[in-house]
Amino acid sequence: MFSERQQQIVETAIKIIAQRGIQNLTIKNIASEIGISEPALYRHFSSKLEILKAVITYFQIKMQPALEKLNRSINSLNKIESFIIEHLKIISQNQDFAKVIFSEANFQNEENLILKMNNMMNRSHKVLETVIQSGQKNNEIRTDINSLSLIRMIIGSMRLLVTQWSMSGMIFNLENEGKQLSDDIKKIIVVK
């Protein structure tokens, strides 16, 4: 899908956004970070917009395993734990992701990018929704709470955790803190 050079460009773009903000994502900065000239970039992407689209696609590819692994659990609560832990594992292994992935606002002014970003998010939410609803049917997850609220609490707290981790300068261990959060979420949603 992406050539090696294209991958390098996308990774460099993410790095620049993470470290210096989207305002500093310029063709010149990407090129000089890689060590090639500006026009050389255009041999690999036809425009800056195409690079941004590729950034989102790259996220999608990288985060995919977090959605697949949860099928290995049968129990709904374990699936939810897996959903949380696997997402956080990938993010903590790709630290630059944290500053960029949940900042929809970064891409806000390009219709295409919003759509692409929304699709990615929605896919993720849909997976969690399915897990929750089947868990409620199986009487593993309490049914006196709206499933939409549960989704918002789970994904919302995950996202906030990542934001806090990123704003703190990655000062704490994301996976450990995620395990604690996941345990607390399980306690809260389980049928007693």
Place this chain on the structure above:
Amino acid sequence: MFSERQQQIVETAIKIIAQRGIQNLTIKNIASEIGISEPALYRHFSSKLEILKAVITYFQIKMQPALEKLNRSINSLNKIESFIIEHLKIISQNQDFAKVIFSEANFQNEENLILKMNNMMNRSHKVLETVIQSGQKNNEIRTDINSLSLIRMIIGSMRLLVTQWSMSGMIFNLENEGKQLSDDIKKIIVVK
């Protein structure tokens, strides 16, 4: 604190960020939206950075009442409900806020702005933390869940709700949806 013109500039800046993204927040765009010339802006703010600082201060001022009103309740659960509802009420009355206020990434490349934004957030979290901890002492809020996790679930779900509202084009009623979320949160944290 802010002159009328300064207020108008700040409000226009928020409007532009909300509608066209931070990349389109230029002195020229602010000026022409207001109907004055670019240099006239510099009579009111010494630089673009000062305008962005003022944007954050403006948020702080506007959101302040949401933190004050919760003291009118005695019950901890009601305080939490008030925390959620009052925040959402202000945001739904200032729709442009939604796209900007929770996007820390927008201000990511200026040390001063990150600090200012973090302070604002932390103040808000501290208030909620106090409520939760005193609620746990009074046996109104369950103590088998880490208070930090509770904070993350409440604020995280609130933020996600606002993000979804904003990304959907404000298609649903934020306050109603917030009431539902708040009810579900109360159910989940109350001691039974």
Place this chain on the structure above:
DNA sequence: CACTGGTTAGTGAATACTAACTAAGATAAT
């Protein structure tokens, strides 16, 4: 000898900000 992936040199447009000037109103001196 064509293709791939580089180069140098440049373009027009946009950006934050400045210089120099001005008209209207407030304040102060006579």
Place this chain on the structure above:
DNA sequence: ATTATCTTAGTTAGTATTCACTAACCAGTG
């Protein structure tokens, strides 16, 4: 009360810099 001066908030016309992107050329590889 009139005149002189200062301040405020605006203007037009610029500046240097940066931006995304292009033209034209070139060296190595199959």
